[in-house]
Amino acid sequence: MPRRVARAILLTLPFALAACSSDSDPGPGGVTKGEARQLDDAARMLDSRPRPPLVDATVPADIGDGEASVPGQKK
Numbered sequence: 001m002p003r004r005v006a007r008a009i010l011l012t013l014p015f016a017l018a019a020c021s022s023d024s025d026p027g028p029g030g031v032t033k034g035e036a037r038q039l040d041d042a043a044r045m046l047d048s049r050p051r052p053p054l055v056d057a058t059v060p061a062d063i064g065d066g067e068a069s070v071p072g073q074k075k
Contacts, residue, residue, distance in 0.1 A: 014038045 014034070023034030031039070 014041070 014037075023037070024032050027033040027036040029036065
């Protein structure tokens with residue numbers, strides 16, 4: 001339960017900071033400085049997430065009988 005409270009505080013903190021006049025000044029990319037900081041924080045949070053497991057790409061495909069054939073060609 002304390003983890004949820006901490007998460008709620010962290011989620012509301014940027015909104016409280018956005019009310020500051022210095023955060024509402026224009027920043028890079030047409031967003032305010034506060035919004036740019038929030039986007040950077042979100043990007044760091046996404047980058048710190050554990051990576052999903054890699055799909056095993058070594059599973060062999062069905063290779064047939066080993067004979068190559070061209071469509072429309074008779075054997």
